[in-house]
Amino acid sequence: MNKTELRRHMRRQRRALNRRQREQAARHLLRALRQSAHFQHSRHIAVYLTNDGEIDTSVFIRDLQRRGKTLYLPVLHPLRKGHLSFLPFNRQSRMVKNRFGISEPDFAGHRAMPARFIHLICMPLVAFDKDGNRLGMGGGFYDRTLAFSRQPGNKPRLIGCAYELQKTAALPAEDWDIPLTAIATDAGLHRFQAYAE
Template identity: 45%
Template structure:
């Protein structure tokens, strides 16, 4: 069952805004974790087909994804679909020398993974498997919550906001959000560094926000 859409707290960047974001993260993470395994599998299948259609439409060859964690919409089915289509898949890993930034490494069936400091699985560091963010065609973007204008809220680390900060001026990598329907809220309290999404895919909808950018 989808949670009631949270209301936007109008305020300046302050303790009140921070508390609002914290409340949204808590409610939405709880909602997506409450989904059963059959529901998760069904929703992932639906959303993966929709995402593959969009990736194919723009003829993307290099696509970054993430490995599912904390009740997120599952990505493994989509990864397998991309492999079957001969599309290169990349995963993020925490940058070892530049705090708050990500590296992207090739991901295949033989890639060795390890858990990082956030308890998230990522490829072992191998510079021969690395790709620069501007060489990616699409970044399938994780998030905690989104609203009707394409605003995105992550976990608060800013990793994807830094990665995607200049995407609009370069035209790539094109970010597409990937989330459960229950992760939508009425409006998000945003900060100046938050990067809005041009598109987002849920199990039931393909949402285009380019008119909001």
């Protein structure tokens, strides 16, 4: 399968899950995330809202809110095309729909948090492999936004969130793909090379 076929296949697979399977997977995802010391020790954490059949993040978002973490959501950068910016997210956040129909905090009146100061970024993905390579929706948004993390200096830990069924045999790693620290699924936490760094 090429990348386009693989995306179509995986998006169909996850959409086929029923409500009970989704709810159970969301609880197991939280359990997997809690296995990570990075999840426990990080204070500034970027999350994402579930879209397109992605694994439900609402259970772990509520858990993080209860623990008093400072949360952020990605928004399409208003000026830098193809980039994301991270805005604070809490119960008072005013939400708007972006051009993909995805809810994001309203940019107006907010100060974005530079990605290098976020301790942990939980990111969606369409497929992953055993080495932590990630296939996203194909826009390159996370790759562009996190390209800085190849250089020395502050960098966020990156944890992909997905259903275990999104795991596939080796994915082609492109030069611009940013390797993940770990991937949390309903089956547990997959740790990669960058995990211990």
